[in-house]
Amino acid sequence: MSNTQMIEKYRTHFLREVEANVEEGEWVKMCMQCGVCSGSCPLGKHWAHPPQEIFMMIRAGKREEVLTSDSMWMCTSCYNCIVRCPRELPITHIMHGLAHYAKRLGLVPENQPTAKFAQLFWDNLMKKGRVNELKLGLSLYFMNGFAEGVKTSLARRKLGMNMVKTGRMNPMEILGGHGVKDLSGFKKAIQKAQELEDARIAKQGA
Amino acid sequence: MAADKKFAGYICTGCGIGDRLDVKQLETVATREGKMAFCKQHEMLCSAEGVQMIRDDIEKGEATHIMIAACSRRAKMEAFHFPEVAMSRANLREGVIWLRPEGEEHQETTQEMADDYVRMACAEVKFMNVPQPSGEQGLTRSILVVGGGVTGMVSALEAAKAGYQVHLVCFESELGGPWKDLYKRVPFRAADVDVPNGNNVDLPQPEDPGVAELAEQVQAQDKIRVYLNAKITKTSGAPGRFSVDISTESGSTVTENIGAIVQATDFKPYDANQLPEFAYGKTPDVVTNFELEKLAKEANGGPIKRPSDGKEVKSVAFIQCAGQRSEKEGHLPYCSGFCCTESIKQALYFKAQNPDCDATVLFDDLRTPGAAGEDFYRAGQQARVTFAKAKANEVVQNGDRLTVKFRDLILDEDTEMECDLVVLATGQVPNSGPDPYAQLAVEEAESEEEKEAARKALEVAPPSILNLDYRQGTDLPHLKHGFTDSHFICFPYETRRTGIYAAGPVRRPMDMKQAMDDAVGATLKAIQAAENAARGAAALPRVGDLSYPRFRREGCTQCKRCTVECPFGAINEDEERYPQFNESRCRRCGTCMGACPVRVISFENYSVDTVGQQLKNVDIPDEFDEKPRILVLACENDAYPALDMAAQAGEELTPWARVIPVRCLGSVSLSWITDALNSGYDGIVLMGCRRDDDYQCHFVRGSKMAAERMSKVGDTLQSLNLEPERVALYEVAITDIKRAPQLINDMAETVDKIGMSPFKF
Numbered sequence: 001m002s003n004t005q006m007i008e009k010y011r012t013h014f015l016r017e018v019e020a021n022v023e024e025g026e027w028v029k030m031c032m033q034c035g036v037c038s039g040s041c042p043l044g045k046h047w048a049h050p051p052q053e054i055f056m057m058i059r060a061g062k063r064e065e066v067l068t069s070d071s072m073w074m075c076t077s078c079y080n081c082i083v084r085c086p087r088e089l090p091i092t093h094i095m096h097g098l099a100h101y102a103k104r105l106g107l108v109p110e111n112q113p114t115a116k117f118a119q120l121f122w123d124n125l126m127k128k129g130r131v132n133e134l135k136l137g138l139s140l141y142f143m144n145g146f147a148e149g150v151k152t153s154l155a156r157r158k159l160g161m162n163m164v165k166t167g168r169m170n171p172m173e174i175l176g177g178h179g180v181k182d183l184s185g186f187k188k189a190i191q192k193a194q195e196l197e198d199a200r201i202a203k204q205g206a
Numbered sequence: 207m208a209a210d211k212k213f214a215g216y217i218c219t220g221c222g223i224g225d226r227l228d229v230k231q232l233e234t235v236a237t238r239e240g241k242m243a244f245c246k247q248h249e250m251l252c253s254a255e256g257v258q259m260i261r262d263d264i265e266k267g268e269a270t271h272i273m274i275a276a277c278s279r280r281a282k283m284e285a286f287h288f289p290e291v292a293m294s295r296a297n298l299r300e301g302v303i304w305l306r307p308e309g310e311e312h313q314e315t316t317q318e319m320a321d322d323y324v325r326m327a328c329a330e331v332k333f334m335n336v337p338q339p340s341g342e343q344g345l346t347r348s349i350l351v352v353g354g355g356v357t358g359m360v361s362a363l364e365a366a367k368a369g370y371q372v373h374l375v376c377f378e379s380e381l382g383g384p385w386k387d388l389y390k391r392v393p394f395r396a397a398d399v400d401v402p403n404g405n406n407v408d409l410p411q412p413e414d415p416g417v418a419e420l421a422e423q424v425q426a427q428d429k430i431r432v433y434l435n436a437k438i439t440k441t442s443g444a445p446g447r448f449s450v451d452i453s454t455e456s457g458s459t460v461t462e463n464i465g466a467i468v469q470a471t472d473f474k475p476y477d478a479n480q481l482p483e484f485a486y487g488k489t490p491d492v493v494t495n496f497e498l499e500k501l502a503k504e505a506n507g508g509p510i511k512r513p514s515d516g517k518e519v520k521s522v523a524f525i526q527c528a529g530q531r532s533e534k535e536g537h538l539p540y541c542s543g544f545c546c547t548e549s550i551k552q553a554l555y556f557k558a559q560n561p562d563c564d565a566t567v568l569f570d571d572l573r574t575p576g577a578a579g580e581d582f583y584r585a586g587q588q589a590r591v592t593f594a595k596a597k598a599n600e601v602v603q604n605g606d607r608l609t610v611k612f613r614d615l616i617l618d619e620d621t622e623m624e625c626d627l628v629v630l631a632t633g634q635v636p637n638s639g640p641d642p643y644a645q646l647a648v649e650e651a652e653s654e655e656e657k658e659a660a661r662k663a664l665e666v667a668p669p670s671i672l673n674l675d676y677r678q679g680t681d682l683p684h685l686k687h688g689f690t691d692s693h694f695i696c697f698p699y700e701t702r703r704t705g706i707y708a709a710g711p712v713r714r715p716m717d718m719k720q721a722m723d724d725a726v727g728a729t730l731k732a733i734q735a736a737e738n739a740a741r742g743a744a745a746l747p748r749v750g751d752l753s754y755p756r757f758r759r760e761g762c763t764q765c766k767r768c769t770v771e772c773p774f775g776a777i778n779e780d781e782e783r784y785p786q787f788n789e790s791r792c793r794r795c796g797t798c799m800g801a802c803p804v805r806v807i808s809f810e811n812y813s814v815d816t817v818g819q820q821l822k823n824v825d826i827p828d829e830f831d832e833k834p835r836i837l838v839l840a841c842e843n844d845a846y847p848a849l850d851m852a853a854q855a856g857e858e859l860t861p862w863a864r865v866i867p868v869r870c871l872g873s874v875s876l877s878w879i880t881d882a883l884n885s886g887y888d889g890i891v892l893m894g895c896r897r898d899d900d901y902q903c904h905f906v907r908g909s910k911m912a913a914e915r916m917s918k919v920g921d922t923l924q925s926l927n928l929e930p931e932r933v934a935l936y937e938v939a940i941t942d943i944k945r946a947p948q949l950i951n952d953m954a955e956t957v958d959k960i961g962m963s964p965f966k967f
Contacts, residue, residue: 010623011521011564012590030405030587032572033595033616056616059592087584088403 008061018058020204021104023097024090031055037081037091047071051081051091054098067107072098073114104201116143128179129186134169135177213331214269215242215324216260218251218276218298226303227320232275235321239823240328242273251276252285264291271334273327275320278850279867292334292811296320296327297865304853305947306861315833315861322824322864329823330816337753337810339742340789343446346465346740347371349732350450352438352671353637355383356718357470357710359420360725361732365468366429368733373462374424374432375452381421381432383472385718388415389502389555392547393578394719409585410578412551415718441467442675444776445705445790446739451673465736466705468728469682469690471671472721473634473711480536481529484630485601490514491608492601492628494528495548502555509560512627515606519563521625522556523610524549525598526569528630540687542633544717546573549631550586557589566623568596568612576719601628634715636689640667642679642775650770674703678775682706686899689714695902697746699728702906704745704774704791705735739790746793747843747904748869753809754789755798761806768798768807773872773907795905796873800912805877814875817866821878824864826886829966834862834888834957838950839874842867843904845893845938848946859947860954862888870894871935872908876915879933880922886966889953892916892935893946902939909937929960 008014018025031052038050049057049071057066072095081091099115102108108115117140124136141156142149153160163169180186215236219229229247236245246263248256251274263269274286275296286293298320306316349365351358354376362374380386393410401407424430435455443449448464475496478486485492490513493501501510509518526549530538546569553565567586572593574583587593600611604624611622644664651657670680683702685691692713693700699707709728710721735745744751757768768785769777776791777798785798785807799807805814817839827833840846846867852859868874871894882890894909896902903909916935923930934953938946 007624009621010523010566010592010594012592015590015592026405029590030584032583032587033593053616056594056614059594060614060617060621 008063010060012059014061014063014066015058017063018098018101021201022094022101024093025097027089027094028055028058030087031089032087034086036084036086037089040080040084042078042080043074043076047074051095054095064107066098067102067105068109070109070112072096072102073108073112075099113143126187126190128177129183130178130180132173132177134171134173138174210270211332212268212270213240213242213273213328214260214263214271215240215245215273215275215328216251216256217245217247217324218249218256218274219247220250220252221277221299222303223276223298224249226308226316227298228317231317232298232320232324235324236273236275236328239325240273241332242328243268252282257285260286260288264288270336271331273324273331275324275327278846278853280847280850290336292331292336294327294331294334296323298323300850300853301865305849305857305859307858312861318825318833319861319864325823325825326820326864326866329819333813333815333819335810337751339752340754341742342789343444343739346446346448346463346736348373348463348465349729349736350375350448350462350464350467351470351729352467353383353470353472353710353712354378354381354432354434355470355472355710355721356385356417356420357472357712357721357725358383358468359424360722361468361470361709361729362424362430363420363427364726364729365733366427368729370429370465370733370736372427372430373450373452373464374430375436375438376432376434377437379435381424381434382417384475384496385415385417385472387496387499387503388417388718389499390551391415391718392544392551392576393582394576396577397581405588407588409581409588411585412554438671438673440675441672444739444788445735445745447790448705465739466707466732467672468707468709468725468732469672469701469712470709470721470725470728471637471712473715474637476529476538476542476632476635478529478630478632481630481632483600484525484528484598484628485603485608486630489603489608491626492630494630494632495545495552496632498552498555498629502552502559505559507559509563510556510627517606517626519556519560519626521564522553522566522627522629523608523623523625524553524565524567524629524631525601525610526567526572526631528598528632530631530633531570538633538635538687540633540715541573542715543573543575543720544715545631545633547576547579547582547717549629550574550582550591552629553586553591554589557591564590564592564625566592566594566625568594568598568610570595570597570615576717634711636687636712636715637671638668638684638688638690638712639671639681640664640669640679641684641688642674642676642681643683645679646770672706674775675778676703676775677769677778678772682708683775691906693906695900696904699724699731700746702774704776704793705732705739707731707735742789744792744794748794751794753794753811754792755787755794755796755807755809757785757787757802757808758806759784761804763804765803767801767803771801771872771907771911772798773905773911793905795870795908796868797870797905797908797911800871800873800875800908800915802875805875812869812873814877817868818875818878818881820866821864821882821887822885826966829962829964832962834954834962835886836860836863836889836891836950836953836957837882837887838863838865838891838893839868839871839878840865840893840946841871841895841909841938842869844895844902844940845942845946848938848940848942851940852943852947855943857944857947858951860951862954862957863891863950865950870903870905870908871912872903872905872910874912874915876919876922879916879919883922883926883928883932883963884965886963888932888957888963890933891950891953892933893938893949894935896937896939926965928963928965931956931960932963 038052075095141152233245236242271292277299278297279295348371351362362372390412440451453459556563595615596612598612647660682690690708707728709724778786780786897909
């Protein structure tokens with residue numbers, strides 16, 4: 001372990017970084033380590049580090065371990081932890097905030113499925129200003145390659161046919177699909193938001 | 207029996223007594239067998255009219271000794287309050303009809319039970335007298351406060367505000383005690399109610415310690431006389447008439463008359479030299495929480511500097527429970543209860559005064575007592591103090607820095623951190639005098655070896671604080687870990703020496719706010735003790751009792767059992783080695799009475815006779831009637847109320863039981879047991895309070911003394927050729943509502959199995 005890393009341990013550098021960059025990050029310091037969040041999480045046992053541990057790791061200065069972890073990507077937003085936290089920490093939001101920050105820094109574990117799906121969703125949304133469900137579904141099936149995509153599509157074809165029959169899915173959406181009324185306005189709004197976000201990050205970086 | 211005694215009986219027929227029992231027969235029992243001059247009935251004796259009937263008879267001079275057969279002696283005490291006469295009560299309601307089922311088949315045994323209780327009450331009152339105050343002391347409106355710390359100062363101020371003269375003895379050259387060096391104190395109050403939850407809200411912060419202001423108030427108060435650099439060289443007497451020699455450094459000694467005493471000697475900081483694993487003593491940069499206060503005071507609001515090189519501290523680690531909550535040799539086994547909030551406070555010093563300083567608290571369990579506790583913890587978190595649940599193992603010097611090695615208990619890994627300064631959260635060691643039982647052990651030792659061991663143990667004992675001129679030793683008895691015993695379960699502050707109250711960390715570890723609250727409580731108790739002593743009235747638990755033990759000098763064999771066994775050290779020995787009772791030190795438990803092998807000790811209204819005659823007057827049916835009799839001696843504090851409550855709850859009791867309340871199991875004379883066995887009782891059940899370290903005995907050692915004495919009852923049983931299971935002793939709590947009657951019913955079953963006693967006449 002290098003000397004600087006040693007000095008960072010159990011110090012507040014990383015905590016301050018989280019506070020500055022992570023949504024609701026200023027709540028992390030208020031965790032009292034009771035563990036109710038970890039015990040309440042329905043997926044808790046599948047996490048390498050449940051929320052209580054993530055918060056402790058932040059305070060212990062484990063920057064790499066936290067940001068490259070896939071734990072916060074496992075959050076399904078059930079909000080059980082928020083409801084139960086005796087200190088009222090917005091834990092779900094912090095988990096998403098950490099995931100977002102890790103993504104921004106390019107530290108997301110490779111092939112993390114939640115991260116991949118989130119990107120697909122974003123890309124899909126940006127084209128027409130609304131989500132094209134048919135295309136999103138298909139891109140999800142083919143996310144891990146052509147062969148697997150065909151296999152999954154065949155396996156789900158009955159479901160797909162039923163959706164078409166009941167008017168739940170329009171096969172014509174595959175050709176372009178319809179967009180929002182004012183697509184250029186939507187894009188402008190997104191662009192403005194991005195500018196604001198960039199300005200905020202630039203300010204923190206300074 | 208003196209001619210001027212006029213006996214009168216009163217039977218209440220209310221609450222179903224008249225419906226369930228043959229009251230005419232009870233009346234006959236009272237007048238014919240109980241020898242009451244007359245016996246009156248009333249359908250509701252506790253009504254104004256019923257009480258007036260009794261009062262009229264008393265005022266006309268027709269009744270000086272009255273027997274009331276109605277409800278339990280614990281009920282309607284305000285109505286049946288006739289302090290000018292001797293009174294006994296037959297418990298027909300809770301004791302008989304509520305514990306027995308209705309029905310023709312039970313009628314005979316239920317009536318016999320009631321008849322017996324009337325006989326017993328009549329017999330008891332014959333041997334009772336109206337207690338008179340001893341007049342041994344008058345009202346002495348002065349309080350001695352021992353210890354010039356925060357606890358002592360608050361105690362002195364409270365007593366002075368109540369109009370009492372105060373003598374405040376401070377061992378050091380200035381007031382303040384162990385909290386004198388405090389830079390700031392843990393806040394006393396929680397956040398305002400309208401402060402929301404949040405991560406940036408208005409939470410309580412460290413505040414001015416107020417110790418200097420307290421000292422100024424004490425100095426300014428006319429009624430307080432402060433003795434600095436002083437010692438107590440002798441304390442003799444009793445509540446209301448203590449005589450205390452106070453010696454100052456100059457060599458002068460003054461003797462003061464004192465009503466009651468508050469011992470507020472606080473604590474001594476734990477000696478951290480016993481913590482070499484944390485490098486204490488090896489580097490000046492490892493300090494205790496007490497030493498840090500001095501560093502903070504020196505910094506005076508500026509950055510706190512580390513002792514070794516005067517560098518501003520940039521990172522600090524706090525090790526909680528240092529030398530505490532550990533069974534290791536030299537460590538304190540208990541939690542000192544103040545150090546968690548203390549460390550939060552100190553971490554906040556660094557956050558406020560040292561720019562960009564990181565503070566890490568390594569805790570196992572963070573305990574934050576007090577109103578501000580949790581909010582103060584949040585204040586620490588808000589300021590980014592890092593709290594890590596961890597077990598610190600070692601501190602090592604690492605160049606000009608320190609490395610703390612610990613196990614992170616959340617991340618479950620061994621790890622370490624670097625810092626400039628380490629603060630050890632060390633604990634409180636009670637500032638008590640030597641345990642008098644350690645002193646007594648030398649005298650009581652049976653062999654030379656035991657005596658030597660006891661002497662050795664005494665050598666390491668601390669010097670005396672009170673120098674009591676008491677038969678049982680110089681200071682207040684301890685409970686655990688050297689803390690002065692203060693009857694946790696029932697009467698906080700109340701020590702085992704009447705009129706001397708313990709306040710603050712000398713009785714249990716605590717923080718400053720708790721110590722201040724403690725001081726107020728103990729001072730009020732001390733004032734109460736002085737006033738009670740003037741009236742000749744007892745302190746807790748027999749509040750207001752005017753009776754006190756007397757002894758028949760000619761019969762005394764000077765065996766010293768009473769002087770050694772009194773749980774309150776009340777009894778001294780006079781020049782001729784006879785017991786000297788010191789009425790106002792006495793708590794009226796009767797443990798001396800139970801101890802006396804020659805039965806010469808008695809109270810006006812409670813004696814070997816008042817109980818002995820009760821059990822002798824129970825009608826013991828012939829062996830062939832198959833009606834056994836079980837004597838129950840029940841402690842009036844817990845076991846007897848438990849039986850009363852069992853009656854209220856509709857529990858059932860065997861009709862063979864005859865229950866006699868006793869002041870404490872410690873007052874039970876072995877002669878009662880032998881008398882009972884000789885007169886044909888088939889079983890005896892003794893019920894007292896819990897007696898171990900977590901005792902519930904209202905008289906601390908009474909129950910324990912009884913158990914020790916009863917362990918020798920086996921010989922008596924053997925000499926009478928009786929089965930040992932005929933006598934049973936139990937610890938009964940006030941909540942044992944089902945168990946208490948069950949234990950007696952069990953004895954009935956035992957008697958059923960082993961057969962009736964052959965000693966029936």
